[in-house]
Amino acid sequence: MGQFAYRTEAAIADLCLRKVMKVMKEDDPSKKLLKIIDFSEKLSRGSYTGAGFANARKAVSDPNSRWMRWMRRAFNEVDENILHTHFMNIAYRTGIWGIRQKIRLINEHGCNIPSLILFDPTTACNMHCKGCWAAEYGNRYNLDFETMCSIVDQGRELGTFIYLMTGGEPTVRAKDIIRLAEKYPDCCFHLYTNGTLIDDAMCEEFRRLGNISVALSIEGFESETDSRRGEGSFSKALETMDRMKRHKLLFACSICYTSANYKSVTSDDFLQLLIDHGCRLIWYFHYMPVGAGAVTSLLLNKEQRAEMIERIRFLRSDESEMEIFPADFQNDGQFVGGCIAGGRSYFHINANGDMEPCVFIHYSDSNIHEKTILEALKSPLFMAYHDGQPFNKNHLRPCPMLENPEYLRKIVRETGSKSTDYSCPEDVDTVCARCDAYASQWKDEANEMWQEFGPEHPLGTEEHLKTVAAKQAELQAEYADSRKKEA
DSSP states (O other): OOHHHHHHHHHHHHHHHHHHHHHTTSSOOHHHHHHHHHHHHHHHTTSSOHHHHHHHHHHHHSTTSHHHHHHHHHHHHSOHHHHHHHIIIIIIIIIIIIHHHHHHHHHHHOSOOOSEEEEOSBSOOSOOOTTOSHHHHTTSOBOOHHHHHHHHHHHHHTTOOEEEEOSSOGGGGHHHHHHHHHHOTTSEEEEEEOOTTOOHHHHHHHHHHOOEEEEEEOOSSHHHHHHHHOTTHHHHHHHHHHHHHHTTOOEEEEEEEOTTTHHHHTSHHHHHHHHHTTOOEEEEEEOOOOSTTOOGGGSOOHHHHHHHHHHHHHHHSTTOOOOOEEEETTTTGGGTTSOOTTTTSEEEEOTTOBEESBTTBOEESOBTTTSOHHHHHTSHHHHHHHHHOSSOSSTTSOOTTTTOHHHHHHHHHHHTOEEOOSSSOOOHHHHHHHHHHHHHHHHHHHHHHHHHSSTTOTTOOHHHHHHHHHHHHHHHHHHHHHHHHHO
16 A cells, blocks of 8 residues: 555544544444444454454443443543544554555565564663562663664564563653654554653653553552562552543553462452552463572462453453453463464564563574564574464463473574573573473363363353353452451
């Protein structure tokens, strides 16, 4: 598609979006939204699946449904410029224009092309959390502003308009990030942050630009968060949420769940707390035993992981009333066809410039200072991902490390990739040995669950969901009682 056609189509998408934003303020927007969805499906020309549009129609058909309430809260509480910019950059530029570009380049180059890129501006951090190397390594590695611009320039050529940042603490580089967002208004920048450096002035900049959002890291309630991040960290996190809410920013929470906190961070009480403080999305991440200090006892056992899968699917079903959307990086593999790393949907660039297939897989054969992104995507390591995906037909076992460690061993050995761990480079056998027992005990349970939550019924059958709903009510009552006794 030429630039004239792109600008014309973008203008049409912009008009549709402005119409949606206006309609959402009406008492009953359902009928008009259904017409807009019909038009959007025609505009997409196959970029999205029919199932996606069918789900959108279902979500808006009832003006009193939970998802309509969730949407209306967002449209009423988030700044219009932020909503408009994010929808244009994600729904149109990424979801329609970007996917067409991605398909064309995949056919041309025969490699993975990412929809988003995750990179670390710095290893520096202002906190000293248990089990994190960032405080020890300090300001040792940084991507300079020119390199970050090069990443975005190269990404835009590939049709990539979403950039996630972690670290270290990305807001240590807030001035450069704001410059980057200002230079590339057609891209979205999502920061995984502890939130302690986000003050009113930074919030105003985020609101002015419209293309920066935040995922605030939190470990659970006060005891869980403060035990890892230091005394007062929980109250600071809530203060930051309230500040972002006052400034009408778009933000999520980022939560690593373990055998110790998975019940807490998915409980009704905790979710309602996040909702009350303005959070609308949660990114859940399964604990990964990566790094010399990794504690394998924090890995969930098979019963706990099965419970986590049921809980998240329940929270997204019509049986739940919680007005928050949870995504589970590990257990949602079935909705994205398994592993999304290696550039299939995303890849990671660390603060030293090493291009890694995944933020949890610290091996690389390419560096951004020596190769282009496209050259890295064609490198032996990334092509091994391309050729091996999916690593398991059961998408409840998607990862080549956690659930299929034999694959990561094979990939690293055959491609000659080197460890990129900052503090203690590790042999791949050492890393995978931490996952062997876990993968073995999860295998049979996952295969059994795949019969319930497989491709035909990803949320479970209606009958099964009713059983799950009753079970969830009992579990939440038990958890609430246990918290009262502890208090």
